[in-house]
Amino acid sequence: MPFPCSICGEESTRICARCTKDACDNHLCEKCLRCSDCCECEVALSGPVREPARSAIRAAAAALKPDPEPDPNPEPEPPHPPPDPDPFPEDEQEPGPVAP
Ligand SMILES: [Zn+2]
Ligand SMILES: [Zn+2]
Ligand SMILES: [Zn+2]
Numbered sequence: 001m002p003f004p005c006s007i008c009g010e011e012s013t014r015i016c017a018r019c020t021k022d023a024c025d026n027h028l029c030e031k032c033l034r035c036s037d038c039c040e041c042e043v044a045l046s047g048p049v050r051e052p053a054r055s056a057i058r059a060a061a062a063a064l065k066p067d068p069e070p071d072p073n074p075e076p077e078p079p080h081p082p083p084d085p086d087p088f089p090e091d092e093q094e095p096g097p098v099a100p
Helices: 042-046 053-066
Strands: none
Touching: none
């Protein structure tokens, strides 16, 4: 005589490894062999990922640490205009065409 699933009432195939209640395939975790009420795998998957304190602190430190790169876009120095070696003489009346 099959036992009904303690959660949905369908025919149970296994019992929970923790509370030993009957559970069907849909309500028995294949990993931990626990019913949905006792299974912690789904909680870990759906809920926030539990991280060790070290990695959490490390992640927080990584998030808070400043940008390692000094400046991604440094302002280029403006090119200094070279001094005019041959300034126009002021007494020239007509600049005229430059063509030879
Ligand atoms: Zn069930
Ligand atoms: Zn259980
Ligand atoms: Zn599980």
